[in-house]
Amino acid sequence: MEKKLLDAAMEGNITMLKDLIQEDPLVLDRALASCVSETPLHIASMLGHLGFVKELLSHRPELASELDSRGSTPLHLAAAKGHAEIVKELALVDPAACMVRNEDGWTALHVAAVKGRVKVLSELARVSTESTRALTDRGETVLHLCVGHNRLEGLKALADAFGKDDDFLNWKDFDGNTILHIAVAKKQVEIIKFLLTSTGVNVNALNANSSTALDILMQSLRDLRDMEIEDSLRSVGAKSAKDVQPIVHDWARVPTRHHQISRRLGSAALSLKEGDSMKPAAQKKPSDWLGRKRSSLMVVASLLATVAFQSALTPPGGVWQDDLKVDDKGNPVDNPHSVGTAVMSYKQPKEYGLFMIFNTIAFLTSLSIILLLVSGLPINRRRWVWIQMVIMWVAISTLVITYFISLRQMSPDASNVKKMLREVTEKSVLTWLCLMVVVFVGNCVRMNLWVLRKYGYIKPKEESAPIDDELEEEEN
Template sequence: MEKRLLDAAMEGDIKSLHGLLQEDPLILHRSMVSCVSETPLHVSSMLGHVNFVQELLSLNPELASELDSHGCSALHLAAAKGHVEIVKELVKVDPGTCTVRNEDGKTPLHLAAIKGKVEVARVLVRACPESARAVTERDETALHLCVGNNRLVGLKSLIEEIWKNDDQLLNWKDCDGNTVLHLAVAKKQIEIIKFLLTSRGLDINATNKNGFTALDTLRQSPRDLRDMEIECILKDAGVLSAKDLHIITPDWHPSPTKVPRITKSMVSNVSTERSISGKPLMVHKHTDWLGRKRSALMVVASLIATVAFQSAITPPGGVWQADEHFDKAGNPLKYPLKAGTAVMAYSQKTEYGQFMIFNTLAFLASLSIILLLVSGLPIRRRRWMWLQMVIMWIAITAQVLTYFISLRYMSPESAKGMLHDVTQISVLTWLCLMLVVFIGNVVRMNLWILRKYGYIKEKEQEQEPPPAEVNDDDEDI
């Protein structure tokens, strides 16, 4: 009987259901207490048999609150599958199932958010506004799940519905203290970020448990080509870093009778004046100059290496597609053509040699940068960063020369006169720019050396007594 009932539920056969009820009027009640994990309502709700679901609920409304072996109600299954009409029928009979969590800690609204079932989410929030406040085991709301699964349309719909009842849910934080904006920035979801920044009531400068705002989260995440665009979007909307918000959580409080213990890590990170013996101790503001330079060099070096590699395997003019040993007259060629070899190497040997030299130089220089950055060697000082910058200048210059050689080869004879003039002007301009950059960095390096060895003193050091020396082993001052 139970098997026949499940078969009827799978087919949505109301006539078979009535026939079974005539044979055993208690069959629906027996299905609730049997060892079968899924009731007929679970099966028909999952498969979308609206009429069968309506008939079951009219005969036994208690089926709506039954859970399967995974802790899911029929509403969970209908919501995950996006059966809007069935969801309406189920919440009409038992609205309380909207807040029931399965063994994974998710409510029907959570499943609808994950799957992007927009209309189902609307029905659930309207039927039970409390379901919008239900969270997962990681304290994630349905909004977090929409962002986590890149469901922009579902997010817009949910925010529109939730705003009517709770304008603070948009700033809810998960177990790590992340709001939906933190999560969208971490996942580099540009369209969702733009939408969230236009939403009313969003705290754009909320911080997580690490003290990071959304802007700090971007800077701490792995570098990406979208980072610059996202940073511009955040800054234009007024998003600040925790540093700019002056959020300071001191780890210790100075005593008026005891000099505090100061370590190298404190000296490098503290940017305010501490009072020692009644006189201010001037500590220079720490900047992550080296970290930013390393990230920028890695991105640019990867890009140049990719372009140079592609240029090497697909040179200007392409490659021969088949072997050729004889010309059109049937005479043997002095230099037989081989499939896969560059056309340019046969037609313009000198230009091909120049092209490969500069392209190889750009490729190896950029790979050298990447190797140095990932080598793990102690090359975090400024002098090593300057060396890497010089290598990067070489790679960029070689890439520019490769571009002009390719351009000249691919241009027809009628355009080469004008192209020659344009090339001369462009190369001259580029060399002037490189010279200005080189001179500027030489000046900076000389000033740094002079300051390091005491030939130039900074204003703060001239006006105030020098700070106490910090031992390498973090000894007390």
């Protein structure tokens, strides 16, 4: 008998249902008491047999509250399939079913939103206003589900139903994301435009990571839609989190000028009593300075070592590509050479010697800086950094000399070229020497000032302005 009832539900055969009830008046009660997860109403609701559903509800309306193996009511199944008329009948018979959650934590309205069943959404929003406020297990509203599954038409239908309820439109899930955050993260251009132009969504709301919708866009992988989305956001005043100024709404808690001055004086007195607590802050600046200098030295030293190494492998003029020790007749030649040796060493041995000397100095000084930085020795002091900077000056200067030797070697012997090269070299060397003198004098002055401050000959630098001056500025 139960199998016949399920077959009738599958076919939507109302006549067979009536015959079964007439033959056995308890057939529907047995279906309720059965261990089978799906009732005939589940099947008929899922398949869209409206007449069969009405007939079942007229005999046993309690079937509307039965759950299947996934915790779904017949209303869930009808909503998922988009059978709006059946949804209407089920919701009228058992309004409480609108608030029942399945094993995914979704109500029938949530299921309709995910599936994009616009008519069902409108019907459920009209019949059960309370269900529109139900949240998922992740704190998401039905609007979050529409946006998350790119259901623009469903979102429009719900936005019309909610009207001017901006609080609900700006509801945040457990991650602090509004529907605009989600739309921007998924780069749903049409939904973003709709939210910005037709709803009261807050474009500068912050999520749990203190990010606005614009921040999420900037942090995402870039594609062709980003420019259009960014223009849409900025056109309505969207900002990054760093530009969003918090607004204090509780004006009773805003301190007056007298309270601000008293608090500052109290903080100043506390800092004078607990002078040790200021030491870590005072030491933070040198530490940052040393860290930046070490990083800069490592980068520049690596670059100089690479250039010097490459110059040694490919000197000006290149290397011989063949062996030449005897002529075609087997007689020794006047200027023999071997493959792979530098051409410059045969043609201009003196200049080649200078080139290799200065290039080697640049290479070794650069490597020495790298070695000191990675050696693990306790060199985290200013004087060690100054020593490394002096070594760096030597490396740069010798590399400059190497450059001019190479330039001279590669230039032709024409008189006008030699004259121009000499002028360029003289002016460049003079400029370089002036720059080195300025740097040297500046660092000497800094070192002398540091020594004088250390031994008390001059007044140390003041870390911050006096409190009285600060208060005077506020009064003005």
